[in-house]
Amino acid sequence: MKSILIGLAALSAAVGSVPAQAHVVLDKPEARIGKTFKAVLAVPHGCEGAATVRLTVQVPEGLIAIKPMPKPGWTIDVKKGAYARAYKFMHGADLSEGVKEISWSGRLEDGFYDEFTFTGFVADTFKAGDVLPIPAIQDCEKGTAKWVEIAAPGQDPHALKYPAPLLRMTSAEPPRGVAKGDIIVSSGWSRATPGGAKVGAGYFTVTNTGREPDRLIAASADIAETVEIHEMSTRDGVMVMRPIEEGLPISAGQTVALTSGGIHLMLTGLKAPLVEGKSVAVTLQFERAGKMAVLLDVLGVGAQAPGGQPDGAKAEHAHH
Incomplete structure (x- = not known):
């Protein structure tokens, strides 16, 4: 086969x-x-x-x-x-x-x-x-x-x-979420931030259902001064954070999860705290699919992602 x-x-x-x-x-x-x-x-x-x-x-x-x-x-x-x-x-x-x-x-x-x-x-x-x-x-x-x-x-x-x-x-069960062109964005979420905090993070899953590769090249949100695509990794026992300046590639047929402790969106210069139970509006810019408006559900300060993903927010915010 x-x-x-x-x-x-x-x-x-x-x-x-x-x-x-x-x-x-x-x-x-x-x-x-x-x-x-x-x-x-x-x-x-x-x-x-x-x-x-x-x-x-x-x-x-x-x-x-x-x-x-x-x-x-x-x-x-x-x-x-x-x-x-x-x-x-x-x-x-x-x-x-x-x-x-x-x-x-x-x-x-x-x-x-x-x-x-x-x-x-x-x-x-x-x-x-x-x-x-x-x-x-x-x-x-x-x-x-x-x-x-x-x-x-x-x-x-x-x-x-x-x-x-x-x-x-x-996949046997197609992903649910916001779709544009061949791109589907689903399971968007964030964590609540305490008053005065200037940094937040965003996570979601993106699926490319098409025949051609695409790339997440930028993001923005009214609630933050800047939104960047960041990658977290451990090198020689030290946690390292870096922006993915070339964008995040999404191959044809591929699903990529932005997760706590891995690739994620970093919202800096927050103009207001992220409040549990509310949503954060984020605009994603894809190379082929174009702009997509998505909502990130705000969970509790120490919450895990839907599905029980480990909590990595403390490490992310400590690094920044």
Whole structure:
């Protein structure tokens, strides 16, 4: 399975001589791990004006219990085979074989658009952020387009002539919080500060659900003169705090937690104390997603983070 995951291996495949005007893509390029999914492949054109007569989809390992949707005027052929391993399915069932390839045969004129659909189940062997290519072969009355190319690490997938449709794996339970673009910010919190305190801290979790990396480059809050992204670490037994001036990278499919005792927001020059039971409004600036307004729930002075995270506030504030 790993050999077909994006970033773990690059697939180089020959393609036909048909120039691509638009790509064959998945209507919804995400699926949740351990859940059923529906894949809709959009075919926007034929081959140099020639009608499409067959679309063949190769099902990647780890997508199981596949069922294609019938299309009026088209016939469906499926090829079944053994999986590389047995997979857990619903109601405690184990599946060791299933559909490995689907072919729809019919006729779609070059001047028309159509969709080809199949459903299935995502095995729990994936991790959030894994990306599967869904190789698709488009046969036309004249010519063939093989949508099977995969970008090498660091290569822009948009530069490929015949890119394979991609399906990104997401967590079984999607994160809840404020979303903008591909970024989701959740579980924001802070600690109450005593009167006269000039320093506070902020914590939250940020998830990048997209295909491209992003970066948290700045933050601000009306209640503080400055808000910086800081990192705390221990070197030679000494706790060291430093600002992350280059910003915090959030890779595609990655979740990063800002925590007490680790990476966090440092609010300096507080204009008023942080009061337990209230919220602090903070604006985050991402390189791709742009600005996001989030709220940090203010807990007690010595409170732990939701979920029982250890208390590291004293060390942070003592350092400052």
